[in-house]
Amino acid sequence: MTTTWAKPQQPTTEDRRWKALGVCLAAGFISLLDTSIVNVALPSMERGLGATEAAQSWVVSGYALTFGLALVPAGRLGDMRGRRQAFLIGLAVFTVASAACGLAGSPDRLVVFRLIQGAAAGMVAPQTSGLIQQMFQGAERAKAFGLLGSVIGVSTAVGPLAGGVIIDAVGTDDGWRWVFFVNLPIGIAALVAGLRLLPRYPGTADRRERFDPLGVLLLGSGVLALMLPLVQEQQWTGRQKWALMPVGAVLLGLFWVWERRQGRLGRAPLVDLNLFSLRSFTLGALISFSYFAGFTTVFFVLALFLQNAAGYSALAAGVTVLPFAVASAVGAALGGRLVVRHGRVLVVIGLAGVAVGLLGIIAVVRLVPLEHFGWAAAVPMIIGGIGSGITVSPNTTLTLTLVPVKRAGAAGGVLQTGQRVGSAAGIAVVGSVYFAQLAHRGPATEALQLGLLTSVGFILVALGLAVADLGERAKAPAAPED
Structure with missing residues (x-):
């Protein structure tokens, strides 16, 4: 199968393009890191700030909520008025909001600043995929999305570890503040570099066009x-x-x-509905929704189980999932190199690897004493991590391949909105299964197994969609996708 890739709209030196990508990835890293790093800081917020359970809930869920709400409008804004400007404004607001979160003197103020921080993250995210569409084409674009996939996998998985390290070093009273302050040097450096390196592509819409x-x-x-x-x-x-x-x-x-x-x-x-006439976009968005419903929930239930049932510290719990993060980065880089040659087959292999890895973790829970869980789970973590890496970045590349560059921001916003809604749905379903088992006074090991099996179910839905697509392509006559 031959794929026609949209060309960048403006020539940029190769060295400058990859440095500009580094700026985008740095911003993406801290915005996605904040979806998981805060989880391990909640007890510190309760002790140091007096945050109630409701406030703690909004610190976590409010960020995800405003993140998801901002994605599509922000993507469209970048398409119309220029992605560089939208990216830099979003990053500046995110950095200032991070400082405000760390300095918050009350739980209510923390929640407000956290909502602003999430909306700013949602403004940055679609500009990244749009800029990649503009700056790269062909194998280079796949490689760039591979690096973005590495950032997605690593930032999500390493968040609990980073939070555990910070709280262990600073202490529980003020450790939660430094979970936000850690964004400042990265955000400021990315802003300075972005002002110099990000290309000045004009907006693709008529200036008279309404929003x-x-x-x-x-x-x-x-x-x-x-x-x-x-x-x-x-x-x-x-x-x-x-x-x-x-x-x-x-x-x-x-x-x-x-x-x-x-x-x-x-x-x-706001959203060009013709995007959904593209089979690659519609199918990729559905796979992404189902995958993120299963993928992000793994860290949710594992963090609860390791700290509440197995007696792990926040730092030890973070170290336990580190093999998944490292393997995910490796898998994403590999997937970015191979997706042009192998296409959707790579996504099928990756999803199967994630399912096998999760089933391996379930086997470890059943067969290995809790004190040895971390070591025993390393191998299935690595298998699942590699599978995750060669799922996320190739699927993103394939999903956005045929999207016109002028709609890249809005399309990226739609794709990532599906990911956010999928993550929320997965956590709700898997969390309900996990807590229901605990409520019936079942062993925590059984609750974890049932939760992970539910996650596997979501992964298998995504796998079924990818396999069905392979079957349809095998029946269809070979033809280039225009």
Whole structure:
């Protein structure tokens, strides 16, 4: 199969392009690190700031919520007005909000600054994928997305370890503050370098084009209605919260109707619905949603199990998942090099590897004493990590391959919104399974096994989609994708 890659819009020296990519990856690293590093700092917030359980919940879930809400509008803004400007503004706000979080004098202020920080992270993320689309093509683009995949895997998995190291070094009273302060040197350095290195691509839209505020309102409220009961599943008791789900579905349906109307009237929509006519984009987005529903939940239940049941410290729990992070980085770099040659086959292999790795961890839980769990789980962690690496970056590359460069930001926002919603849904489902087993006074080892089996279920859904795509491609006549 031959693939036609969109060419960069503006020539840039090779050395400068890769340095600019480094700036994007640095910003992506700290914004994704903050999705997991805070988890191990919650006890420190309770002790040093007096944060209640509700405040702690919003520190974690509020970031994910505003992150997810900002992605598509921010991606469209970058498409219209220029991704460099949108990237730098988002990074500056994120860095300032990180400092404000660390200096917060009350739980309420911490929550507010955390919400701002999440929205800023959501502004940065789609510009990264859009800039990669603009700066690179062909094998170079696949390599760049491979490096981005490494950052996604490492930042998510290494967060608990980084948080554990910081709190162990600083102490529990003020350790939570330094979990936020660690972003400052990286953020400032990336800002300075970005001002010098990021290419000045003009916005691809007509300057007279409107931003579609009603589309933003419908999409944002729909995603909010879907995500709120998921991210607050443990904190909001009762079944009434699930009534928001059909409300969200209705709002997203109205968003779809409105965007189709915008297209018929010749107005630029917030999301170009023609993207979903691209098989590669639609299938890749579904695989990404299912995969992230299973992938991110692994670290959630493992962190709970290792610290609450196995008696591990935050640092020891972080070290336990380190093999997954390292292997994921290696797998992502490898996947970026091989995806042009092997395509979706690589995603199938990666998803199978993740499933095998998780099943191996379940076997370790059943057969190995808890005091030896960390060492015994290293091999399945490595298998799962390599599988994760050769899933995320190749799937991202394949998903965005045929997306026009002028829509790259919005397309990246849609893809990453699916990842955020998938992560929230996965944590809600897997967390419910895990806590339900504990509530019935079942052994924590059984709760972990059931939680991980649920994660495997999500991974197998993604695997089924990838295998089905291979079957369809095998039946279809060979032809270039235009």
